[in-house]
Amino acid sequence: MFSQFVLMCVYLTHTCVSAHSLPPDKVVPFHIIKTRSIDLNNAYGLAMESRLDKVVEPTGYRLELEPYLEDGVFKGHVRINVTWLQESDEITVHSAHEIEITNSEVKAHIPADSLVSYRKDLQKIGVKRMSPDPKKPIVMLRLEKPVPAGSTGRLEFSFNGNLETGTTEAFFKTTYTTEQEVERMVAATQLRPNNARRMFPCFDEPGYKTPFELSVVRPRTMVALSNTPVARSEDITGEPNAVWDHFERTPPMSTFTLGLVIADLKQLGNSTIYKDDTGNEIELRVWGRPEFLQALEGVNEKLSRVFEEIATFWQVPLPLRRLDIVALPNYQGVKPADNWGLIVFKESDLSSRGYLQLAQELSYQWLGAFTTPAWWSDAHVNKALVGYLAAEIAFKINNGSEMEGKWPMTVLYSLYYEFSKRYPHSRITGMKQETACTKIELLFRMFNYTLGGDTFKRGLRKFIEDKRFKTFTGEDIWCSLSSAAVNDSKIPKEVSVKTIATSWIDKDRLPLISVKRNHDSNTAVLTQKVYLRERPHDVPDAARMLWWAPIVIARSDKLDFNDVAPIAWMKDRELKIPNMPGKDSFIIVNPEEIAPFPVNYEEENWNLLSAYLQSDKRVLIPELTRAKLLHDAWNLAYAGELSFATAFNMTLFLRQERHHLVWDPVFTMIDHIGRHICQCIHEKFQAYVRILLSPLYEELIKDVREDEENWRKNLRGLTKTFLCQAGYKPCIQEAQEQYSKWMQAKNPDEGNPISNQYICPVFKWGSQKEWEFGLQRVINFPPSRKQSERTYLLKTLAGCPVDEYKINRLLNITVLEGNGNFTETDIFLIFSMLTGGSQGYTTLFNFLSNNWDVLKEKFASKTNLWDNLITSATSQFTTQAGLDLVSNLYVAHQGEFGSAEHIIEKSMRNIREEAKWSAENLPVIEKWLDGYLAGSDVKDDQFIKN
CATH class of the missing domain: 1.25.50.20 (Zincin-like fold)
Structure with a gap:
């Protein structure tokens, strides 16, 4: 009954808001100011969101915020520098319905005569009407006269809003209790994926990348952190307990990467200054509440190590002077708030021993903030590339111990099961988004193998260099990789990485490649078709589905699992491979799961593999490939593509096998077959399971230690x-x-x-x-x-x-x-x-x-x-x-x-x-x-x- 669950400008001078502008009852107030990148479940709906009319575009923000924690409210003022792209008497901006706009103003440099020379002074353009859209978080300003295309100017809004208290999203506040039973307050932002509109009127789309200048009121006893360091702090007349913090101007960035934290925080140890030959010179800091700092011991070293790995990979410097990592008490976001230059974690996440999540969030500083997906429909490729790079970096740093060496097996096998169903995802949209992302992540892994690591890095570095401070689409990444691959002669000139990738991305299926060897001519004929486990195999259009599959072959007469260059790219239904070994030598197609597809052979090749795995030479085949052979055999038998006798023979070597990666798929197989067979042979199957597992278990219980590896505990x-x-x-x-x-x-x-x-x-x-x-x-x-x-x-x-x-x-x-x-x-x-x-x-x-x-x-x-x-x-x-x-x-x-x-x-x-x-x-x-x-x-x- 148990199953094994195999288991993304014009600069405005600041004008200080005086104490006299505060509410009458707040003359001496106590001021204070909740997902990783783009959540894919949100991305699907966001991709369908209508865009703002391209009438104006922002070129800079000056944002002032005054939060009042006692009342759970905030007030603010924003000036947005804009350029008119077309003549119009209407402007639309994003503003959530819960934001109350108390004043709006439009000013512009209007042409003085027919020669289109511009007056130097800003002319106020009257606003006839401000109309919120009843269904969308959009406000339209109807002007008294049209403003010509090419004009520059600014929009100004004064506004009020409520701090979020039910969730840690948008501009929120939360509380926590110290060990001394003192209640403390926290205010922060989580503006991904499109929550900036819930804090201030703005152009809340990823493509509008502009500099920000932020000023915020904070309690004198607290710390305020944002995307950039504080340029200056300013006392507020009549308010000894509060100050204005004016932050340095940011690089051009999307609204959702704007970040703010105000809390009782203390820095963990000293800052680390990371400097390298590519131009990075950045201060790395870790923050937490004072009583939690002990739990963060070692995070400075982890941060430095992971940042170095990512910076070395990209070799394109971040245009930031400082990066702050915060363990925020009572932050409830499912994933960290990865603002540019300010990443907010749950305390438990940042104090954990692993490297993977930290690697993911730091990767988003380059891919997601420095360069940003052009629209939500490109969220998948963003998350996929970050996920792949983070996994590789975490694997490199701790030899895969965090993931127990199982990456990418767990996600790959899950993909095999899902895409081999008659109806993948059970028509669940959220699941479809996640599996699509997982598939693209595995494609990046495939290209790293097949193009070679140096070519892969060169292509991605050129991509991010070209797209700094800009937005990108998936096609931009594929084109950069393709250019590098052609230049390095890693793919034929007539082939493009985009073509290859699209053949995998555009269908919710995976191929099965079958191999038929001809020992008289020492050739092998490979065929591809849709891989299906569930019956009946009557999927529409299955006969027309084809993939560009890299054909990498390992052979027993010259066994070399380091040579992963494809001998061919299979794009048609059938492919003939010459110069195969003799009949006494086995071949392994797609070793190390280089691409996401299972492989079937004739019985003779399976038998050669089974015999070899039962010999002492078994360890010459890497554990991931051993697991693949076992996994493929059983699942092909389950799908009706292979005799179960052959599949069971492939388990005979397990009697000597002790590597947990090889055993990992076994339990799922036992569960699947155990559920499927009739009661009439169930007892025999259980006897097989006992004989198969008891030697392993008896060995695992001989040496039980508290400090043993997690994989050993899990396997036991x-x-x-x-x-x-x-x-x-x-x-x-x-x-x-x-x-x-x-x-x-x-x-x-x-x-x-x-x-x-x-x-x-x-x-x-x-x-x-x-x-x-x-x-x-x-x-x-x-x-x-x-x-x-x-x-x-x-x-x-x-x-x-x-x-x-x-x-x-x-x-x-x-x-x-x-x-x-x-x-x-x-x-x-x-x-x-x-x-x-x-x-x-x-x-x-x-x-x-x-x-x-x-x-x-x-x-x-x-x-x-x-x-x-x-x-x-x-x-x-x-x-x-x-x-x-x-x-x-x-x-x-x-x-x-x-x-x-x-x-x-x-x-x-x-x-x-x-x-x-x-x-x-x-x-x-x-x-x-x-x-x-x-x-x-x-x-x-x-x-x-x-």
């Missing part, structure tokens, strides 16, 4: 979980011993004194009495305890047992008897959990069949429950026998299914497909298991039978 935990599910006696006995402590507790309903890991094995393999004890704990569960604990207990009560009596007992109490301790939500959960194994859904089907009339009447007014019951009870069968059961039920109750009529009809269609698969594969699996179990020299007496 997964191995134990799957062994317990397969009936491994030592595991079951340990679980029962621990469970007995709960059963013997004086007040067992007060809480569960044992780890959750022990519950499912007991419910599955333990006695009826032990299971009944668990049932009573759900029934008697006190409302004072966390309901999530009850939910977990109920899930395991339903989903773990393979004993028909236990399942029927639960169904009788909750459904037929209508026990008041169980809600409709509970019943939904029970039905769902019973679909996880053949015994569960078979028992549920029989329960439905035997109690049809009662259930039909009970759920007559509960369509959702009825539909869910029919789905859960009929949709999971995979054999002809299961099809017969469901078909007979359909015939027996024809016309009685009501709202679920289409559900059972769909179930029968799907079962017919699955039954074909079972008829073809189950005999093969059983035959292989019989031979394996008979020939195994590993004792399998430490298990409990069903």
Whole structure:
């Protein structure tokens, strides 16, 4: 029941706002002033957002902010230097509905005569009407006369707003309590992706990159940080507790990279001055609340190390004098606020030991702030490139220990599973955005391999040099890489990186490449088609889909996994490769998962690979490639592209294999096949699992240390979980011993004194009495305890047992008897959990069949429950026998299914497909298991039978 979840100008002089401009009740006030880059779930909607009319464009901002924390409000004034791009008597700007604009003014240099000479003084242009759009965060100014194209001038707005308190987004305030139980206040901004309009009227689109000058009122005892250092601080007449901070003018930048923090902060240690030969000379500082600084020990060194790596990669200096990293108390943003020159982290994120997130946020200083996506539709390529570079840098710094060496396996395998479905993403837009980004990230990895690291870097450096202070599209990146690749003769002149990339980006599918060798001519013919796991393989347009795939081949007669230059780029349905080795030598296409596609071979090549992996030479094949071979074989068998006998043979080397990367895909495979096979051979499959996993587990428990690597702990935990599910006696006995402590507790309903890991094995393999004890704990569960604990207990009560009596007992109490301790939500959960194994859904089907009339009447007014019951009870069968059961039920109750009529009809269609698969594969699996179990020299007496 457990599964392994494999698991982006004209300069205005400042005029100080005096104390007399403050509200009457605030003459002596106490002044104080919540995602990484562009969140992809937002990006999809933002890409559809209508753009401002290109009437004027901003060339500089002067922004003044006065926050009043007690009232949760702020007031401000903004002057925006603009140039008229076309003659118009209308101007539109972004301004959220919650921003109150109290005054607006337009001034311009208007031509004095027909020779279009411009007057030196600014002429005030009257505003006839200011109209907020009722549906969009836009305000239109209708002027008394049109302003000619080419005119320059400025817009001025005075405004009021409310500080956000429910979220840490836009201009927000939050509070925290110190260790001395003193409440402190924090104010800050998170303006990504388009929240600047919620703080001040502006041109809130990424393409408008202009300098900013910010002034802000802050308490004298607090620190204010922004994108640039404070140029000067100014006392406020009559207000001894507050000062104006005037920050230096920023480089040209987008509105969403503007940042501000005001809080009781202290710098961690001394600043680090980073200086290099490319022109970087920047001060790096880390900030936190005083009592939290100890938890940030080491962050200065991490920051310096990561910044050096990223600066060395780009070799294009940041036009910043200072970069501040802040651990902000009670910041609730899902991802850091990566403003240019000021990055705001959750305290827990910045204090963590890893390098990956820090590398991501520092990378955004170049790619995202220095150069910026032209529109939200380019967010994917921005995030993908940053994600790839950050992963590479984190991997380099700590040898992959942070990611346990699993990158890019986890994201790659997830992509394989998602894109091999009949309906990828289950039509969920957010998931589609994330997988699209992941795919592009893997494409950058592919190009780094196939073009070579030097060419890859040269192309990206030229790109960012060309796009400094500008915006970019994905095409700009591909063109820069293509130019570098052609110059270095890494791709044919008639080929472009954009063409290659587009062939992967424009479809939510991946290719399967199959290899057929001809030993008489020492050639190999490669063919490509859509890779599909789910049946039936009837995806529309599949026959027309083609990818540009790099063909990299490793061969056993001259094994070299450092040579990753493609011998060809496959763009057609078929490709012939000459000069292949003889029949006694294997080949490996796409080693190290250079490109995201699985590979199939003829049986002879698979057998050569299996034999080699079982030899001592196995380690000559890198662990990522060993994992790929195993992963490809099993998934191709599952997809009906390879015999399961061959796929099972590819697992024989695991008996000697101890690298966790190679084992990582095994657990998913066990879970997938375990769910799919019928009960008739389940016991044999469990025996195979025990023989496969027990030697590994027994070795892993010999040396358990508190300071051991995470991968070792995780591997031990997964191995134990799957062994317990397969009936491994030592595991079951340990679980029962621990469970007995709960059963013997004086007040067992007060809480569960044992780890959750022990519950499912007991419910599955333990006695009826032990299971009944668990049932009573759900029934008697006190409302004072966390309901999530009850939910977990109920899930395991339903989903773990393979004993028909236990399942029927639960169904009788909750459904037929209508026990008041169980809600409709509970019943939904029970039905769902019973679909996880053949015994569960078979028992549920029989329960439905035997109690049809009662259930039909009970759920007559509960369509959702009825539909869910029919789905859960009929949709999971995979054999002809299961099809017969469901078909007979359909015939027996024809016309009685009501709202679920289409559900059972769909179930029968799907079962017919699955039954074909079972008829073809189950005999093969059983035959292989019989031979394996008979020939195994590993004792399998430490298990409990069903």
